[in-house]
Amino acid sequence: MPKYNINLITARRSYYINEIVFLLKITRKTCGLWIKQEGLKTIEGITPFVIKGYDLIDFIKEKRAKGKIPVKENEFLCMKCRQGVKPKTGSEQILKTGKRIGKDNHEQLRKTGICEKCGTRLYKFL
Numbered sequence: 001m002p003k004y005n006i007n008l009i010t011a012r013r014s015y016y017i018n019e020i021v022f023l024l025k026i027t028r029k030t031c032g033l034w035i036k037q038e039g040l041k042t043i044e045g046i047t048p049f050v051i052k053g054y055d056l057i058d059f060i061k062e063k064r065a066k067g068k069i070p071v072k073e074n075e076f077l078c079m080k081c082r083q084g085v086k087p088k089t090g091s092e093q094i095l096k097t098g099k100r101i102g103k104d105n106h107e108q109l110r111k112t113g114i115c116e117k118c119g120t121r122l123y124k125f126l
């Protein structure tokens, strides 16, 4: 699933669908599905729908937990296979991204490989 930035949501305020669409860069349709099919809570008796910030945060956190695919240390997440996979032998490479990250300003490294099962290029940040 896409990464929704829940830091943009204020727990103590309420949002209209329009605002959620704007904040999380989703479509109105997606937001409607969340409400109708996936149980995102709205404040009862108000139309257009109003959603409490903390309900939205909880909803996304729960979505994240469900969508998480377990990937072992020596595996990559293959977006095509939707699972942790081993890279083809000899396909692994470590590249510098040119960015510096973290408190100690260390170089960001990206590991790449090719999926053993479907041949898709795999990435992960180290």
Ligand SMILES: [Zn+2]
Pocket (backbone or CB within 6 Å): 078, 079, 080, 081, 085, 115, 116, 117, 118, 119, 120
């Ligand atoms: Zn694959």
